[in-house]
Amino acid sequence: MERGFFLVLEGIDGSGKTTVAHKLKEKYEKRGKSVLITREPTDYELGKYIRDYLNKVTEQERDPLFEALIFAADRALHIRRRILPHIEKGYLVISDRYFYSSLAYQSINGIDFNWVLEVNKYMLTPNLAVFLDVAPSEAIKRIHHARNVFEKKRFLEKVYNTYLEMVKRGMLIKVNGNKNISEVVEEISLLIDDRWK
Numbered sequence: 043m044e045r046g047f048f049l050v051l052e053g054i055d056g057s058g059k060t061t062v063a064h065k066l067k068e069k070y071e072k073r074g075k076s077v078l079i080t081r082e083p084t085d086y087e088l089g090k091y092i093r094d095y096l097n098k099v100t101e102q103e104r105d106p107l108f109e110a111l112i113f114a115a116d117r118a119l120h121i122r123r124r125i126l127p128h129i130e131k132g133y134l135v136i137s138d139r140y141f142y143s144s145l146a147y148q149s150i151n152g153i154d155f156n157w158v159l160e161v162n163k164y165m166l167t168p169n170l171a172v173f174l175d176v177a178p179s180e181a182i183k184r185i186h187h188a189r190n191v192f193e194k195k196r197f198l199e200k201v202y203n204t205y206l207e208m209v210k211r212g213m214l215i216k217v218n219g220n221k222n223i224s225e226v227v228e229e230i231s232l233l234i235d236d237r238w239k
């Protein structure tokens with residue numbers, strides 16, 4: 043059986059990852075592939091707890107140490123229960139966020155990037171990890187639920203810069219998320235096809 047492919051989509055809130063994931067799914071299903079869209083935080087117990095926590099705290103109240111650990115625990119289950127079994131069955135697995143989100147969102151307030159990287163050391167490496175590049179000023183317009191827009195924008199700028207740093211290090215491949223959706227999907231599928239042989 044053909045081995046699957048593990049694609050990760052990353053970006054700041056409001057960058058359109060979820061829409062891109064669904065369009066990619068349609069495209070690859072038309073080609074006869076089995077596709078799984080999954081996400082982090084997951085829909086497992088811990089993932090639900092995390093979503094609930096994120097809904098309750100403001101950006102200032104967030105605790106990156108706690109978050110880095112709990113996101114990693116949720117991820118370990120995600121890999122074992124969902125990602126690996128589907129890759130083994132030949133699926134294209136598309137994860138809406140992965141450990142790059144922990145590096146971008148939790149390496150703040152004294153928690154350094156390398157420590158977050160270390161916590162995620164044993165997580166499965168994806169075949170391709172894409173950073174959907176949409177500037178914070180643009181993304182914020184698409185987020186309707188931000189409680190404090192100014193605070194949210196400052197926070198997202200830090201997150202955005204860390205993503206760019208990962209692009210520089212070669213950990214993520216940048217795709218311009220401002221283009222129209224079909225161009226974005228085309229660009230990502232070329233990257234997939236190049237690697238999925």
Ligand code: TMP
Nearest residue numbers: 055082083113139140141143144147148
């Ligand atoms: P989303 O479902 O809109 O992508 O929201 C998930 C939120 O969780 C988003 O603000 C980013 C955050 N997050 C982290 O802070 N660290 C992580 O490791 C992951 C996976 C998500």
